[in-house]
Amino acid sequence: MGAAENKKMVADAFAEWTRGDGSAVFKLLADDVHWTVIGNTPASRAYKSKREFFEGAVKPLSEKLAGALKPTVRDIVAEGDKVMVEFIADGAGKNGKPYHQTYCWAMRVKDGKVSEGTAYLDTELITAIWK
Numbered sequence: 001m002g003a004a005e006n007k008k009m010v011a012d013a014f015a016e017w018t019r020g021d022g023s024a025v026f027k028l029l030a031d032d033v034h035w036t037v038i039g040n041t042p043a044s045r046a047y048k049s050k051r052e053f054f055e056g057a058v059k060p061l062s063e064k065l066a067g068a069l070k071p072t073v074r075d076i077v078a079e080g081d082k083v084m085v086e087f088i089a090d091g092a093g094k095n096g097k098p099y100h101q102t103y104c105w106a107m108r109v110k111d112g113k114v115s116e117g118t119a120y121l122d123t124e125l126i127t128a129i130w131k
Helices: 003-018 050-064 123-130
Strands: 029-037 045-047 070-079 082-092 098-110 113-121
Touching (some): 003 070, 003 082, 003 098, 029 050, 045 050, 050 123, 098 123, 113 123
Parallel strands (some): 029 113
Antiparallel strands (some): 029 045, 082 098, 098 113
C-alpha cells in the first residue's frame, strides 16, 4: 500500500469512530503492534502487542471515562509507510473532570495494518482523569 491508501485507511477508520464505532481505529492495529504512549502517566510506556496496549492503556482509560470519546480529526498526513493523525477527543471522566485531549499519533503501516505507533498527548490531562 502507498501513502494515499494508508491515509484513506486511517481516515476511514476515524470516520467510523466519529459515527460511534470506537473499535474501528483499534482494528487498524496489527496484533504485534509496537505502540508507545509518551510521558509519565499510568498508561505511559512501550507496548509490544495490541492486547498489551488494550489491557494497559485503552481499557483502563475507558474505565475512567463517563462515556465514549468523540473524536474530531484536525489533519492526516501520509508519506510512504508513515501516517500522522492529529485529533481532538472529547469526553468526561467519571471523576467529573472534562476530558478534552489533543492527540497526535505517528504511525507506520505495514501490510495494511499499523505496525508501530507513538501517541503524543497532554500527559497532565491523562493523570488528572486517572485520579
